[in-house]
Amino acid sequence: MRVALFVTCLVDLFRPSVGFASIKLLEAAGCEVVVPEGQTCCGQPGYNSGDRASAQAVARRVLQDFAAYEYVVAPSGSCAGMIKTHYPELFKDDPAALEQALWLAKRTYELTDFLVNVAKAKAVSASFKGSVTYHDSCSGLRELGVQSQPRALLQAAGVPVKEMANAATCCGFGGTFAVKLGDISSAMAEKKCAGALATGADAIAGGDLGCLLSIEGRLRRRGDDKTKVIHVAELLAGPE
Amino acid sequence: MARMSGVRADAVAKVPNFEEIRTAGAAIRDRVLSNLDAYLFQFEQAAQARGVIVHWAETGTDVNRIVRDIAQQNGVKKIIKSKSMLGEESSLNHYLQEAGLDVRETDLGEYILQISGETPSHIIAPAIHKSKEDVGELFERVHQMPRKHTIPEMCREARMMLRPHFLSADMGISGANFLIAETGSVVIVTNEGNGRMTTTMPRIHVAITGIEKVIPTLEDLSVLLRLLTRSATGQATSNYISMLTGVRGPNDSDGPEQMHVVIVDNHRTELLASDMREALRCIRCGACMNHCPVYEVIGGHTYGWVYPGPIGSVLTPSYVGLEKAGELPNASTLCGACAVVCPVKIPLPDLMRKLREKSFERKLRPASERLSMRLWGYVAARPKLYALATKLGARMLQWMGGEDKLIHKLPGGLKEWTNGRDMPAPSGKTFRELYAEKKAVGK
Incomplete structure (x- = not known):
């Protein structure tokens, strides 16, 4: 399975280790992981602040950058949710982009959801000792x-x-x-x-x-x- | 609020097809909203046939004038009231008192607020912000009676104080949970029994309600009642459901001689014509505020007008104007808890987002915020520029974090973050940089 990792803007800026951990987990589950270079943010800050135009501009890049992959996985329910449930609304008045958005929505997953339900990850271990x-x-x-x-x-x-x-x-x-x-x-x-x-x-x-x-x-x-x-x-x- | 959400969850779990009932409820409300004129006309005809006088009020001012005129034309001195949110919209009590009328709230919560000079903080539990001790102290002071310490004792005392007013009032004012188009009935759903006394004991009953409260049939009522009481208080049914259909007949032993229904627009037609019509599905159960983590922290009064919680954040900007509604559309994390419990599936987070778009378009947000959003949009749509900005940002934030790797004070538009918490600082390089380094080594 070829998976594009949507790193998310917060992981990119604040905690890169989450991105590397995600790659490790996906590879352990048998995926080939690609990190598309042009990615920035899903557009949610603009979308939820009422700045629809900015949100669309950012989301259009995501539509382009992630068009070529079998799956798109994000270590975030929020960003995956934005792509999956809100992109179709964001592009409802633009038929061409809407088609891309629906196609992307279908292939996009939150990390744990993808590991359990798509990749069917079996052997998982944790070095963390404690509850x-x-x-x-x-x-x-x-x-x-x-x-x-x-x-x-x-x-x-x-x-x-x-x-x-x-x-x-x-x-x-x-x-x-x-x-x-x-x-x-x-x-x-x-x-x-x-x-x-x-x-x-x-x-x-x-x-x-x-x-x-x-x-x-x-x-x-x-x-x-x-x-x-x-x-x-x-x-x-x-x-x- | 945890108690309110707990009782709802228990009540809903006992109804295996509750989700189907929600879907049916939403469909009924949508059907009404698409044919509102026809159902209102049908209601008017049916109610008039039962001797009811129907009034149409465009604004809150009209409501006040109509009710005052009814009172004055009939020599009314004392009015008793059961809960009416429409009365709150138009500050009816205040207006009637100014006109020299004696107005008494009889719902226990509303009574508490009236004698303490406050306004409701919740639509079905108006005095929820007051503790048992607050009420004990208030009753002792206002009633001039020995201090009571248990809720049953306080209820008994309030009933004792209210009873003479029920017996001597000339007019009763109520709200209406629903208007039934096919029968011309006014339906009120209550737990205290004051609603039934208010609407049947005085010689005149005036019901005040919004245009959106009409529903087609009694069959539809059965669907909506199953949703309403469970969503509101977790009850399978409320203690009283009154179907008030027409004036006292020649063979009836009780009921009012005159019955008036005041049907109010007060900006509802504007909402109906907008892209936010779903808000008018609301059946006023209060579940959205009972499940709202923001409401839980700030309480109902902070919402500034009649309707608190998520539905208030949608209705207040629509009814009083977006420019007067301050932060309301932004007073939500869009967590979605409200939409999940709404019995008629109002997409509250989506509606709040639409209001945010309207305030952004109408430049109602601060210029600094609009500028920073536009700047963010510009940079985030240009990967190379974005990579540079985040590279600098990561270093700046690392530096600000200092030795304990915590930022205690963020600047500018971010400063509110650190009012009540720190910001864990990043380690200095972005994922993008580290990943590129790693790939270079790999090659």
């Missing part, structure tokens, strides 16, 4: 139905998951929401942290770097420098 609590990020959960997939992988790797009561509640990140209404965003992150810490897990894991940056940022601000905050891909692929 985790899993944060379901909103777009992955509600747009793509990603919930059991990361847990199945963690279970297969022998990582115990301690569920928090508010696993499916938004962490407050919300893209540009986090800088437009920062106080509300932080208060929501605090609730997420409280729920996660109540489980006593050694780490908070998730599938979207945006959420993880917000959660980790809140944890550190409240003085917790012990609890690890880690992307599920890093957790499963272990250190480089």
Whole structure:
């Protein structure tokens, strides 16, 4: 299987290790991984801020750059959700682009969803020693139905998951929401942290770097420098 | 709110085909909205045939004037009210009191707010922001009675205070959850029984409701009721469902001598004609706010007008104007929890996004924000430029992170991030750079 990795803008800028971990996991599952060079961002910041024209300009590049691959995989439910569920809406008035968008949507997957349901990854292991609590990020959960997939992988790797009561509640990140209404965003992150810490897990894991940056940022601000905050891909692929 | 969402989940789980009922409910509401004029006309005819006087109000001001005129023409002195969100839209209580009328709220939550001089913070649980202790203290002060400490005692005391008003009122005002076109009935769904007393004990009943509340048949009502009570309070059915059909007949033992229905537009036709019509499907259950993590943090009053939560973020800009609605369309992470529970499948996040597009187009967002979005769009559509910008950005952010690799204060348009949290700093090189280095070594 030839897979194009959609790195995502946050992974590119803030945590490249998530990108390398994703490549490792996909290759271990028998995929040939390509990283299309021209990629930047899925366009979501513009789309959710009401700047439709900018969002379209950025998304058009994605349509082009990822046209030639059998599958497109992103280590993010949010970016995969943008491509899969929102690109068709974004290009609804442009028949040619819409056709490309629908075709791309069909082939695009969130990483854990792809590993479990398409690549049927079998042998998964984790170097991480300890328990985790899993944060379901909103777009992955509600747009793509990603919930059991990361847990199945963690279970297969022998990582115990301690569920928090508010696993499916938004962490407050919300893209540009986090800088437009920062106080509300932080208060929501605090609730997420409280729920996660109540489980006593050694780490908070998730599938979207945006959420993880917000959660980790809140944890550190409240003085917790012990609890690890880690992307599920890093957790499963272990250190480089 | 966790309790409200929990009871809904339990109630919904007991109905195996709840998703099908949601689909049916949405279809009923869409059918109504596509034929609104016809169903409203049918309702008017059927209600008039039962002796009901139907009034049409274009604005909130019209609502107030119509209700005041009914009161004054009939020598009314005391009015009792059960919940009406339309009354909140037009500040009806205030207006009627100014006109010299004695107006008493009888819904327990609304009564609490009236005696404390506050407005509702939730559409079905208006005083949800107040604790038991708040209410105990309020009752002690206002009622001049010994302090009560349990909820049943407080309820008993409120009933005791309200009873004389029920018995002496000349007019009752209610809202309406639904209008039934085929029978001309006004349907109200309540739990406290005050609604039934308000609409049947005084000699005049006035129901006030929006044009979108009409539904075709009683069959349709059965579908929507199954959705409404479960979505609102997790009840299979509410304690009272009143079907108020016409005035007291010659052989009836109770009911009002006069019944008026005030049907209100107040910007609803504008919404109907827009690309956001789905918002008018709303049956006012409150599930969207009960499941909203933003509402949970900020509470209902922060939304600034009658309707809080996600539906408020959509209705308020539509009814009072986008330019007066401040941050409302942006007051959401678009997490989608509301859309999943909405009994009539209103795509609330999509509607909020449409409002964001409208405010961007109409230049209602700050110039700095519009400029940075445009700049982002320009750079992100040019890979080479983007690679350079992120290369510099990664180094800058690494430097800002310092030794503990945490940024404690972000500048400019990003500064709100660090109001309540840090920003974990990156390690200095982008994925793009590292991947290129790795490939070069591999070759």
